[in-house]
Amino acid sequence: MKLGVYNAILHDRSLPEALEAIAKVGLTGIEINTGGFLPAVHVPTFDEILSSDVARDEYLGLFEGTGVSIAGLNCNGNPLHPNPLIGHAHAEDIRRSIRLAERLGQDRVVTMSGLPGGEPGATTPNWIVNAWNSTALDVLDYQMGVAADFWKETDKLAADHGVKVALELHPQNVVFNPAGIRELVERTGATHVGVELDASHLFWQQMDPVAVIRDLGPLVFHAAAKDVRVNPSAAIYGVLDNRFRKLDPSEPRTNLGGDEWANEWPKDAAWDFVALGKGHDTAYWTEFLRALQEVDPEMWVNIEHEDVSLGRIEGLEVASAVLREANATLEVSVR
Template structure:
């Protein structure tokens, strides 16, 4: 398997410094953020690379001799947001990322399917959690139509540029499970749109990531290694726990586009993102890698660190240790 790190956690340092961190972890890939919710910190010459071979070659030269290669681009965002200040910007980031991937000799762009409003003229996204009533299904049908139009056009661009776009199965998107993914493919006939299998969002939905990989098979284009711990509070609040706190402008907060900001996580949360091993052991991650190997022995699997109890490097060290041990166990089992 090809193991690496998603670079957002390393945005506090330069790209060469980030590459050294990844290499020191004994990993060989770095997934580079290219827009969406987060800026493309490690691609300062983005526009120039799209136009200039010299700028492209200069950027690629940064990776030479480091032992770390680009392992896909990531522009997670909401390209279907009904507020054009957000939706149009994120949609353009997806298109630009596809073009950039082609320029850099890359074949994977990770993003999200997006989430529109529930009806024409809506101003905010509407994620319908449980469509038990007919009006909710009507809204979902409208949303899938909006998604199909965007992803039909985007699939053509990706196909023309020999890039595959991997959608993270992330709640608060129209595509967050295999059924949604298959519906999108059926509506669009897409050939170059598939899945980024991030285990973490499947865990808290009470899904089995290994089973999902095997269910989707060749629709899995890339993977993220991120763990989740279900906490005792889940027995009271459930995994749809919604006790978030809105941060004030005076507090440190992360902008998500327009006037939208990340909220503060519940303190006694039902579940948390944690470093690999703190939710599921090496045995689980070995089987996760095995399922991915069955789809593609060269699958890109990148650690995403969002464990707030651990520092940036500390969390990557914990996660990389578990992931490398799982990879070694898989390798040993394959040669027996």
């Protein structure tokens, strides 16, 4: 398998410095953020690349001799947000990222399916966690219809540019499990929309990423290696633990578009994002890679580091060691 890093954790440094850091931990790819929730820090000449071959070639030249190549683009966001300051901006980021991918010789763009409001005229997204009543099913049908309209159009754009769009199975989106992606594909007839298999969000939903990969098969286009540890407090609060705290404007916080901001995580959270190996051992990650290899031996599997107990480089070192060992074990077993 091809192993890399999603670059958000390296936004504190220049692209050449990020490439050097990735090479030092033994990985060969960088998945580059190109909009959505986060800015395109490592693509400062985005507009120029779209229109100028000189700008494109200068950008691609930054990768020459580094041992690290582009491993897809990422613009995770909410393209269906009913607030146009967020929804329209994130939708346009996806379209721009598809065009940029073609310009850079890439064929994968990672994002999320999005989440609209629960009815026409709504101003905030509405995630139905458990549709036990009839009204909730009506909301879900409306939301999937909104999603289908957007993704049918976007699938055509992606096909026209030779790009496949990989949707992260992320809660608080219309598509967050296999049933959701299958319904979206059925409604749209999509040929260039599938899944980015990020194990972490499946773990905390109590799903088995290996089983999900084998269930979805060719609908898996891309993958992220991020671990989760379920903590003892899950016995009290459950995995839908909602004890987040809204951060004050005077505190450091991450903007998610418009006037939406990331909240502070619960102190004794039911679960945490952790570096590979701290939630599931190397043997598990070997089987994760094995399932992905059965789908596509050339698929990129990119580490996403969100373990707040470890520094930026320290976390990449820990995760890289586990992922590379898992890959080496896999290679030996298939010889």
